[in-house]
Amino acid sequence: MQIKIAIGTIAFMLTMIILGFAALSEPARLQTYTGARDGRFIEKGAEVFEANCATCHGxxxxxxxxxxxxxxxxxxxxxxxxxxxxxxxxxxxxxxxxxxxxxxxxxxxxxxxxxxxxxxxxxxxxxxxxxxxxxxxxxxxxxxxxxxxxxxxxSGPPPEAVAWPTSVAELPEGNPDNGPQLYNVTYGCTACHGNPAETGSNLVGPWLGEIASIGATRLDGYTAADYMYESILHPSNFIAPDCPNGPCTGPPSSMPANFGQRMSLQDMADILSYLLGTTTFESTAEVVYP
Ligand code: HEC
Ligand code: HEC
Incomplete structure (x- = not known):
């Protein structure tokens, strides 16, 4: 009886030792396996990305x-x-x-x-x-x-969100020559707002060819630059009256709300100077972002 118990105990301990070794080498084995498997899944994911996501995420x-x-x-x-x-x-x-x-x-x-x-x-x-x-x-x-x-x-320093100044007057000087590329291609404003040089070319949002004068009349106490700055950072704060297919709808605005995350201060200044015809911007109102 004593011997049976002793043999049983030894067998049990042996089993535990063997299992223990197996368990110790398990993470390494699992990692190699996961690595190879993830590699195949990532390749398949790349195809999904090309076919479905790259049009918007680039x-x-x-x-x-x-x-x-x-x-x-x-x-x-x-x-x-x-x-x-x-x-x-x-x-x-x-x-x-x-x-x-x-x-x-x-x-x-x-x-x-x-x-x-x-x-x-x-x-x-x-x-x-x-x-x-x-x-x-x-x-x-x-x-x-x-x-x-x-x-x-x-590895670089942690990224910082763009710190938008509360006054549009504090933007860097704008370069209107960069405007068309930013407006037409980089940010795709033209898809909704049309060509500022051609009345009626807008399909979704208001035509911006006269925003330098109209912008100054939209909100009490706002210059045209203040108004545009707020319209781009916070499209839903004020909904313009007339869109090409009737009154503009909202809030929420149908204009994307993420330009504040996508633009640099310089790109903002260049777009504003292209649409307003000035390289610096007058301000009488505050715009807080986010
Ligand atoms: C029609 C354009 C469009 C397509 C196509 C598209 N996305 Fe997006 N995606 C966006 C927009 C716009 C946002 C930002 C939404 C917001 O501001 O809340 C976004 C946000 C995201 C985010 C969150 C990013 C963040 O910083 O919070 C992820 C992740 C994402 N998309 C992945 C994908 C993947 C993967 C695909 C393809 C399967 C895809 N997107 C296809 C337009 C698109
Ligand atoms: C997906 C369509 C779309 C895109 C892209 C878009 N907008 Fe708009 N935008 C609108 C709509 C719709 C309105 C009207 C509703 C509102 O006032 O928010 C508007 C309103 C505006 C206004 C106010 C116009 C007024 O007459 O009061 C300005 C300024 C403006 N957008 C500038 C821009 C600029 C600059 C870009 C590119 C950086 C841009 N938008 C991209 C749809 C868009």
Whole structure:
């Protein structure tokens, strides 16, 4: 009896030791496996990104260069940069902390892609919610986007959000010659507002060819520059009266609300100087952002 117990105990201990060794080497084995598997999923995610996301989020997810899927023509990027330290670096990254999200970066991306933010121009993607992508395609593309996080992207000082001055007069001097490229291509204002040199060329929003004079009449105490500055940073604060298909609707405005995250101070100044015809801006009102 004593011997049986002793043998039993020894057998048990041996089993535990063997299991223990197996468990110790498990994380390493699992990691190699996950690495290879993720590699295949990331490749599939890259294809999903090219086919569905690059038109708005741009080549390499930088939101700098976007091409229309149908014609290949360069168009304004409507989405935010994704291959970007603000979204991917830090724990949590600043952009994700600012949204009050408490989960992982991967889940933030997967969740955003799944349900979209249709009210801000980001479509819903998961079939579950009426979008075109299967769950595994959403997973793969989220993995592909998360995978832009690397040491090079994240080694610099933490990115800072653009600090918009409360007065438009504090913007740098504008260069009107850069205006057309920014207005037509980089930010795609022309798709909604048309060509400022051609009356009636606007399809969605008001024509901006006379905004230098009309802008000054929109809000009491605002110069035209104050009004434009606020219109671009906070489209929903004031809804213009006349759009080409009837009264403009809102709030919320149908104009994208994320130019404050996408533009630099210089780009803002260049667009304003192109539309207002001045290189510096008069201000009598305050605009607070965000
Ligand atoms: C029609 C244009 C458009 C397409 C196509 C599009 N997006 Fe977006 N996406 C946007 C816009 C606009 C936003 C910003 C929404 C906001 O400001 O709330 C956005 C936001 C996001 C965000 C959140 C970024 C952040 O900083 O919070 C992620 C992640 C994202 N998109 C991923 C994707 C992926 C992946 C695809 C392809 C499956 C895709 N998007 C396709 C327009 C688009
Ligand atoms: C997706 C369409 C769309 C895009 C892109 C867009 N806007 Fe708008 N914008 C609108 C709509 C619709 C309105 C009217 C509703 C409102 O006042 O918010 C508007 C209003 C404005 C106004 C106020 C006009 C007035 O007569 O009072 C200004 C100024 C303006 N946009 C500038 C811009 C600039 C500059 C860009 C590019 C950086 C831009 N918008 C991009 C749709 C758009």
């Amino acid at each position: 080549v390499n997810g930088k939101a700098e260069e976007c091409y229309a899927a149908a014609t290949g023509e360069q168009i304004g990027c409507q989405g935010l940069p994704l291959n970007n330290a603000d979204l991917l670096c830090g724990n949590p990254p600043p952009r994700i902390a600012a949204q009050g999200w408490e989960g992982t970066t991967f889940d933030y991306i997967r969740g955003t892609v799944t349900s979209g933010r249709p009210w801000n121009g980001m479509p819903t993607w998961a079939q579950e919610f009426g979008g075109p992508l299967q769950e595994d395609q959403v997973y793969n593309v989220a993995l592909f986007v998360s995978n832009w996080q690397n040491d090079e992207l994240c």
